[in-house]
Amino acid sequence: MIHNFLQMLSYPFLINALIVGILVSLCASLLGVSLVLKRYSMIGNSLSHVGFAALAVAYAMNAAPLTLAIPVCVIAAFLLLRMKESSKLKGDAATALLCSGALAVGVMTISITSGMNTDVCNYMFGSILAMSESDVRLSIILSIGVLVLYVIFYNKIFAVTFDETFAKATGTSSNLYNMLIALLTAVTVVLGMRIMGTLLISSLIIFPSLSAMRICKRFFTVVICSAIFSIICFVAGIYFSFLYSTPTGASIVIADIILFFILAGFEKIKER
């Protein structure tokens, strides 16, 4: 096993994928705890669809993919929060709307420019070959930025997640920190969707935190466990996909699913 693992590390593109993937899983799992608890689980999904559209347009215009997709996703995240607050479009409807709308725009752009081909498949389900050197560098810088911001504002993020009204009444600007969470999520989603794929990236946000919530009783331990689970599943998934040439994104999600069910079973047994 160690031999296989070392062999895997001899491929530079795999090392890149591992580094970026671990950083992104870390960000996604930390943010995921807040998103799941705030009932915003689907935000990652709709952001990734917007990201897909943005990437498609970026390729069509020959622009750098990440530099276009990140700002577009950030704007979409802000819009999504706004839509959730307004009473006219209810939360889940707004999310669904953005999801399918963006997907349609993306597919349309691709079919007009390059035609439907394997590229689309890569977008949808991810590919570890998709990252260029500059993408890797940008991903590393941005995900470290996300991590640092998360740590600095950890206490505030906790307060806003637990009780928005109380936080607002005592002077912590809920809107500001909701925006921050949305911003960090948008960046994380765009960074991760190249490896995980548009359709699978939201699992990186949701699964680890749900798994951690099965067994942890403190917010802090939920966050830490979520991060650990996320990294373990990511590495396990990539390793499995290397050994048996399975799709990377799907392998990682399946590792997440297995862990979730193990922990859910564990919780059931403990409750008895």
Next chain:
Amino acid sequence: MSLINCKNVSFSYEGRTVISNLNFEVEKGQFVCIIGENGAGKSTLIKGILQLKNPSSGSIFLGDGLKEKQIGYLSQQTIVQRDFPASVFEVVLSGRLNNQGFLPFYKKSDKDYAKKQLEFLEIGDLKNRCYRELSGGQQQRVLLARALCAGRKLLVLDEPVTGLDPVMSAEMYRLIEKLNKKEDRTIIMVSHDIKEAVVYATHILHLGKGQLFYGLKDDYIKSEVGKFFLGGRMNDT
């Protein structure tokens, strides 16, 4: 100078006036109970006092050293909170956030203060328990401790005994009274239970299409409004 001074305050939602012409002052050490039917504008007034909603006319002045965002607030529980994976201490400590400034972490004094509030509410032993595993009454006390952490002078309690059984409610009222009498904290409490309110409060603010009554509890009991509502309620039971 009074802690809170409401002058000709009105609130409206999307152009529709919910409540108008509120005039009252809350002094230090008072225990004010806001009562009124559903939709009388109790929660709206609370939002106004907490500066979460601006009055459509008139203004609310804070005085006597009471700072904005330094009001301890006990809100009604949301569904999200009921099964939230956090320890009691994490929840209570988050009340100190308005004291934290730009520091990313809590100081030791914050932690000590939070511990003291837990002790005062007689739930020191729950400190490391998981919030979602507590009973409704215990959760409510934890949230009260958090409110104490946020504000020294004024506590605003929004229906603090909703969903609690009679024993728990009595316990909760006892603690609130202890806070008022022993710690000299000013309390503004919203309640729909007029009979309970009259027992514990020093002052009553009765809302219903405006301000029906504001003043001392004893005057309220003797007043026309008070007689009518208390009488009505007592005949019900």
